[in-house]
Amino acid sequence: MATLKDVAQETGLGLGTVSRALSGHPRVRPETRQQVESAARKLGYQSNGLARALRQSHSNAVGLIIPDLENEFYTTAASVVQSALAAEGYRLVLCCSNNIPEVDATLLGSLVESRVDGIIHVPCTAEGSVRTRELNPDLPVVEYARQSGGYAVDAVIGDDDRGSAELVDHLVELGHRHIAMIAGPADLSTTKARVAGFRQACRRHRLLNRDCPVLYGPAYDVDWGAAATEEILRGRPDVTAIFASSSRSALGSLKALNERGVRVPEDMSVVGFLNPMWFDVSDPPLTTYELPLSDMGAMAARVLLERIRSPRAAGDANVVRFQGRLVVRSSTARARSQGTSSDPTGRSRAPAAREPVRDAASPPAKVRRAGATSAPTRKPASAALAPHE
Amino acid sequence: MATLKDVAQETGLGLGTVSRALSGHPRVRPETRQQVESAARKLGYQSNGLARALRQSHSNAVGLIIPDLENEFYTTAASVVQSALAAEGYRLVLCCSNNIPEVDATLLGSLVESRVDGIIHVPCTAEGSVRTRELNPDLPVVEYARQSGGYAVDAVIGDDDRGSAELVDHLVELGHRHIAMIAGPADLSTTKARVAGFRQACRRHRLLNRDCPVLYGPAYDVDWGAAATEEILRGRPDVTAIFASSSRSALGSLKALNERGVRVPEDMSVVGFLNPMWFDVSDPPLTTYELPLSDMGAMAARVLLERIRSPRAAGDANVVRFQGRLVVRSSTARARSQGTSSDPTGRSRAPAAREPVRDAASPPAKVRRAGATSAPTRKPASAALAPHE
DNA sequence: CTGGTCCGTGGGAACCTTTCCACGGCGAGA
DNA sequence: TCTCGCCGTGGAAAGGTTCCCACGGACCAG
Structure with missing residues (x-):
């Protein structure tokens, strides 16, 4: 495949100029840019993301580790995380631990090795994501759905x-x-x-x-x-x-x-x-x-991106907890002839069956410091789980 | 993060030696290897996958583009593809086009830019994956579930x-x-x-x-x-x-x-x-x-890996078509009073209701040239779709 | 007329690895 | 004893990009 050097040779320009022209740097003459672009098109030049990531030391990719790819609980998360990331120019590297701790650990290692910019992790042991801290203390990690323990790691969980x-x-x-x-x-x-x-x-x-x-x-x-x-x-x-x-x-x-x-x-x-x-x-x-799965996934992506962008203050974990809501349908009815029941037929159904299901259950939540400060928890979470400053 | 150089400095050895020691090269004294390994552990060395990929010019990652992440048809594929790839040491980069052709094209570009080793693609237009051919003619691509057109590209589809x-x-x-x-x-x-x-x-x-x-x-x-x-x-x-x-x-x-x-x-x-x-x-x-979705996903991964490993012979497309099976349950019954119906109650259910569902529908299929030559099609497929030699 | 500034460009270093080549030492075969 | 080959190692190149610095020219102000 054609490289920058080829384009430089083709145009007779230097590598630096070509690079700048292609990456939209302002300090380049419009005509030069044109020239470079047409040469690049002609040669079928495709910039090498690996080289760029190596040089800039960020890869525009984030890892997502989930325990089960056939469970809509996690695939929903994957879906909305993917969307949220794509909107910000990030790729998603999806891994599946199958709930096996060893695989989980291996995956974590493989992701830090591949230099993703951050990880969203559904841990499958109590140790959770602490291993990433050993591997690379600076790598942003947010735990999703499950919380591993007392470690100071960001998390987005359902109540x-x-x-x-x-x-x-x-x-x-x-x-x-x-x-x-x-x-x-x-x-x-x-x-x-x-x-x-x-x-x-x-x-x-x-x-x-x-x-x-x-x-x-x-x-x-x-x-x-x-x-x-x-x-x-x-x-x-x-x-x-x-x-x-x-x-x-x-x-x-x-x-x-x-x-x-x-x-x-x-x-x-x-x-x-x-x-x-x-x-x-x-x-x-x-x-x-x-549980508002879409909101939760979006939040996880947001928390992660925020961490990626702004340097992390140590020990300052951000835990967001989402409320859900009860949806009553017709699989529940009065208990059959069990002492107190006054309805021997057991057929009186719950009154609120078939209520609409897909409305926005929780208010649009904000990450701490991302604007409004209200956590999506209706009552203050227990101390261990509240965002601690 | 610690680099090879740091380990070399720590041990007093040369970069080459350290690299060889760490990558299991035979030509290195066992004691030296020990020394290197302990130094690496001490420094918390993590090899840089980007640099390696750049040097070796393969990234051990493959891309998967699906049109909908909340559809079990595709997430099943993603799941089993992920497993199959993980077993061979490959990572999965999952993208979602939301069935938008522009997004699809962008994703394709982004994947070749990130230098994945291959792509599994559910195309969302008739043009399909042909764009990758322009971008990089050597990049293995297999189309999944949908087939884009008369182009000579591998495909795994359901019947x-x-x-x-x-x-x-x-x-x-x-x-x-x-x-x-x-x-x-x-x-x-x-x-x-x-x-x-x-x-x-x-x-x-x-x-x-x-x-x-x-x-x-x-x-x-x-x-x-x-x-x-x-x-x-x-x-x-x-x-x-x-x-x-x-x-x-x-x-x-x-x-x-x-x-x-x-x-x-x-x-x-x-x-x-x-x-x-x-x-x-x-x-x-x-x-x-x-449709045997698991088999299909596994097959897609297999076809792709085969392509990655062995150089592709031009124009030699490998199309595998999977049969499914009818599963009769109780949502179908004789037509109501519509001329021929002899059952005015309309209640005679299909006889085979509640038959077991999850058995292996199609025989374990083999990729051409990967061993047995039998295609998974029961009857010969139409000419346009049969694996052509 | 000269010194300074800004613009556009070129060149080289850096990113971190793998891989190739060369080199010294040593044992074995001639 | 000499040579050949192998072993273990060091050094350097290569992979493709970005970023920093330097440089020449033009332009402006003093």
């Missing part, structure tokens, strides 16, 4: 525990007092948060721990959702509601229930988590807690 | 027209003779193929063109699916079956029908295209044509 709590509130309101939670891998921070919210809400409603089992599983996927549901049907006849804490396990749960002929919501209420587009044509449409 | 045909066959078998097709943008090659298959099958069954309208739309998305369905309900009371030629428009169609109180399949049969995981818990579970 998982509040979501769990709202779903439990909803179920309790309908008279359920025996609720099973289908959780994911125990060591993920999202799992922890969702379980914590679940337990806390149960306590608040004076539900007994043994009435509200939590089933940890190998992954947030359809098979586990189905398997856990089987387990519940087999071993816990007292349970009247299932809280599947991810969209995929909810799908699996529904599948298993449908196959076993268990009617939803008459015999069993089911709630999901997050709100993929197919939740309202499933059979039945699912009650769930929706 | 869209056969899929359409099989769905039409299925509907006709059930007595439908007025079938509306919800198509996508008219200029996409997938749309063309699906419409062609539809028309052809209609002709074969002697259905009249005016009984089988094709609705072209702005995009393969939920809104268009819903809008088109409204249009059909309003303007075409004769239609008894809707062929939504993508998973998302099927979703929109179902949504619209449910909202209008039109029963599926009693009042209207619906078939989708492709087979996202939620198609069998939708209300009702959808009959569809499933």
